[in-house]
């Protein structure tokens with residue numbers, strides 16, 4: 001096995017050799033989610049084993065990034081966490097107490113906004129469902145529109161905005177719902193490189209201020225290292241957890257951490273492990 005560079009650098013890598021990831025985790029009061037032995041099979045015209053034996057604890061207020069090759073089940077796992085999809089076997093225990101707001105807010109990989117609503121209506125939509133008064137709802141929506149840099153576009157419709165701006169609407173709406181958990185599926189994937197860097201920094205700041213439980217899927221190792229407390233690396237389909245890496249960088253965190261030798265070494269080490277999975281996922285059957 002490759003040396004655990006993360007461990008040498010202060011971060012800790014939990015690989016299957018060290019921690020039995022096939023063992024169902026024990027829930028504690030500090031956990032927002034506990035995923036136990038979750039497997040998912042899609043059975044349609046073609047049977048697809050999307051997830052195999054996923055075991056995971058997600059601490060309340062933690063920021064978890066999921067990386068893995070295309071098709072390894074990242075979106076499926078996120079949808080199961082958010083109860084949009086059911087596991088074929090296993091279970092997800094939620095330790096989230098909410099009454100007026102949804103347990104989880106989503107930012108989807110695509111199609112995350114309502115084309116018939118303007119920006120303000122889109123961002124206020126989640127709260128609308130939770131029957132908050134109009135004035136309060138709109139004031140809160142305007143606050144979050146400002147936080148993602150869309151002030152001035154409140155009355156624009158999605159088709160009048162760029163793809164990156166549309167994705168920022170979805171991020172603002174997720175925060176505006178007030179849900180304690182944010183489940184984000186490549187929320188920054190459609191943004192241009194410069195906007196993406198600014199939004200990454202903004203996400204770090206918003207999360208540090210709000211301390212919601214965040215699970216974010218990304219294809220970018222840099223993004224995972226910049227944003228996350230832990231990185232869950234999945235293997236090629238049928239998706240399993242290959243490693244869980246504790247990110248050693250402190251908070252508050254900003255983009256400058258990317259310039260450190262420690263960051264470069266962790267990125268390289270994670271990429272070496274991920275590359276095997278990406279290669280495996282590209283073997284055509």
Ligand SMILES: Nc1ncnc2c1ncn2[C@@H]1O[C@H](COP(=O)(O)OP(=O)(O)OP(=O)(O)O)[C@@H](O)[C@H]1O
Nearest residue numbers: 042044048050069070071072073074075076077237
């Ligand atoms: N509703 C569905 N019906 C049938 N198969 C599905 C369905 N959703 C996902 N799959 C299959 O499950 C596997 C995992 O899909 P998923 O979308 O979770 O992957 P992913 O890791 O998010 O990929 P990407 O990085 O490309 O977004 C894929 O083989 C996919 O074809």
Ligand SMILES: [Mg+2]
Nearest residue numbers: 074075109185
């Ligand atoms: Mg996906």
